[in-house]
Amino acid sequence: MVLVRVPILFNGEWIEQNDEYKFKGSKAKEIMIPRSTTYAELVDKIAEVIDIDTSEFEITMKFKLKTSDPMPPVTIQTNDDVEFFLEEVASGMEFRNPLCITFERRSISTVPVDRQPSPRLSWEESHAFSSYVPPSFPILSSNNFTEVNEFVTEVDCLDEPPLAVDLALGDNTPAPISSRTSNNGHVPRINLLASSSNLLATEVSGDTDVSMVKEVFESKEALQEKLKALAVKKRFQFKTPKSDKDLLVVVCMDDNCKWRLRASRLKSCNMFEIRKYYNVHTCSLDSQEKDNRQASSKLVGKNFRHKFDGASSTYKPADIMQDFQKEFEISYHKAWRAREFAMEMVRGSPADSYHLLPSYMAMVEKKNPGSRTFIEKDSANNFKYCFMAIGSSLRGFTSCIRPVIAVDGTFMRGKYKGTLFIATSLDGNNQLYPVAFGVGDSENDASWEWFFMKLRESIGDVPNLVFIYDRHGSIKKAIDKVFPTVGYGICTHHLKRNVNAHFKEVDVGALFELAAKAYRPIKFTQYMNVIRSVSLNVHQYLTDAGYEKWARSHFEGRRYGIMTTNIAESMNSVLKEARTLPIHKLMDCIIDKLQEWFAKRRDLAMDACTLMTTWVEKQLKGKLDKSHTYPVIQINFHEFIVKDGDLDGHVDVLQKTCSCNEFQIDQFPCEHVVAVCKHMRNYSVYDLCAHYYSVNAWVTAYAESIYPVGPQEEWDVSEEVRAYVLSPPMKKREVGRPRTTRIPSQGEDIVHHKCSRCGLRGHNRLTCTAATPLSEQEHGPTANQT
Secondary structure (H helix, E strand, O other), X not given: OOEEEEEEEEEEEEEEEOOEEEEEEEEEEEEEEEOOOOHHHHHHHHHHHHOOOOOOEEEEEEEOOOOOOOOOOEEXXXXXXXXXXXXXXXXXXXXXXXXEEEEEEOOHHHOOHHHOOOOOOOXXXXXXXXXXXXXXXXXXXXXXXXXXXXXXXXXXOOOOOOOOOOOOOOOOOOOOEOOOOOOOOOOOEOOOHHHXXXXXXXXXXXXXXXXXXXXXXXXXXXXXXXXXXXXXXXXXXXXXXXXXXXXXXXXXOOOOOOOEEEEEEOOOOOOEEEEEEEOOOOOOHHHOOOOOOOOOHHHHHHHOHHHHOOOOOOOOHHHHHHHHOOOOOOOHHHHHHHHHHHHHHHHOOHHHHHHHHHXXXXXXXXXXXXXXXXXXXXXXXXXXXXXXXXXXXXXXXXHHOOOEEEEEEEEOOOOEOOEEEEEEEEOOOOOEEEEEEEEEOOOOHHHHHHHHHHHHHHHOOOOOOEEEEOOOHHHHHHHHHHOOOOEEEEOHHHHHHHHHHHOOOOOOHHHHHHHHHOOOHHHHHHHHHHHHHHOHHHHHHHHHHOHHHHOOOOOOOOOOOOOOOHHHHHHHHHXXXXXXXXXXXXXXHHHHHHHHHHHHHHHHHHOOOOOEOHHHHHHHHHHHHHHOOOOEEEOOOOEEEEOOOOOOEEEEOOOOEEOOOHHHHHOOOOHHHHHHHHHOOOOOOHHHOOXXXXXXXXXHHOOOOOOOOOOHHHOOXXXXXXXXXXXXXXXXXXXXXXXXXXOOOOOOOOOOOEOOOOOOEOOOOOOOOOOOOOOHHHHOOOOOOO
């Protein structure tokens, strides 16, 4: 039986753009079906894979043909359509012609009787159900309006029959309304104004000058916030002579003004009702000030909290002062406190974030099957380490990503000290493909060893795996202990920086890069001899570092052209602002970024019309342009000599090797191989590329979707996870300038402080007598040189 592999896309829709049809699907899977499959069998197979009931849903299957002129997708409706589609798939077009699935619920007439919905009730019929009385809340009817006054006093008149109104009272129990009017004909009105997200822009019900007597607020705090918003908008100030749990009295700041308000708590609840209100100001205009005391940091913070919905924290106190200067003056300290309040309101407190972390990690594993999360704490339940790797990313890495991982660590920028650990690789299109993330106390032996242990548990034993690192001693120890058989290389960029820092008197940076990137050992030797003639010390330093760790021509394994940890540092840069967030928000930001990348790159890969990725096609095009004039001499059926005007190239197509070493190191054709393929038509450059670079692998790497954790209110975790106790780490980041660089205050002991001008201790830069900064003639060696 001949089986055909068919990719399917679903959970999406067809979109027409510029006379071209595209299917935007959020989920992708593959099925294996026989060539003899009928239409009915295909429908049953699709329903099984996407898990829907064909008795309730109708499945529509379409696919897109690659033609010179745009045409609508082809709908599969018969056995002949299925046979035609499978013929297209079997001909090698499977990854450009996926089967796109849409489904919709069948009409009521086709649904079994026992599944049909009940008929919609009229308002008069449904009104009969208002006899239900929730515990402790009376029905609002003409017979008990005396009790109604304890809850509400006014409700807007409705032209249509009233709908059920849920009042968020103390125990969140809904209070139904079964009657519109009281026995005196007065129409109640409910005011839940405190739910407004922008209090500064909130208006009082109706006109602001209309009396608010008898209006009810859900709490005293809600009424106070409304009054503050009104004071800011109308540019007046008030004070509070009396405020307790049952009474609130506010008056104008001017003792001669008659503006005042009195409110009291209703019985049996925490709602406040305005009893008396005189809304006319009789104070002098000279008493108005631009700095309004009612513009508290809490009120200001609520007004711009939407600016902190994402990871960005670039909205500074100075920006707040500038935005509000047209309305009132605001001090820097108040702007700073408002910013802190807004950030905590949106993102939560850093301490609470550690308490939520176990539940968050449990939800990550639940939403994204196959994900790996770990948390480590000390004996006092204080946070030590955490690890997170998303299942979709792990499966993509182990199946179709080059087995080279760059690891790096960068400091956290939030309230608590810590280091963010990152392990990332490159996909076939040479774009970042994150593998795992972790957080620890610092870059030390214990934290890196723990991170690599969890990484090994997540990815398992990957053949020909290689790590790239920045020569950090703790990373080397951890790799030797956790991955004893895995090769690792040094980041050439960091090694170059070390050479420049240690040997400032010579400039060998360009020569070092040529030596590090050389493919042929003979070329490497030539460049190293030049470095030796320039500086013996530099030559010895590079020799001691180990050629096999940083030189491409001597490396024992395959680095696939990845010579630096720039890919990990690029990920650090992407998460620069996110590193200021509380820890569970940081993980949430990482998932959001991965979700965005997977969705965009999945569409990009699905739309590719080439056999190799866009980046590889560009590389091959450049090699073709350089080699189109190279003479090719055939030795036998699979061996060739390519004349390039330098050292030439001996190509063995059967063994996939070239004497220049580029073919076997990077695993896609060099200039010599491209010249052979052009000369010998029976060879294709695409067949000689590693599968990591194919569009097939590109699509598979991003085929699975990544799902967000969702709002905290919707988390569904076990009691064991909820009971997991986790406290914040003991170490916090110091606030303010470092003590070693700040200027001591007058009279403060300056012996322990270092001068920021010359680097010596015992004085500061204001009293420094050095002729020139960092002068060795007057002060001796500088602090940096020491």
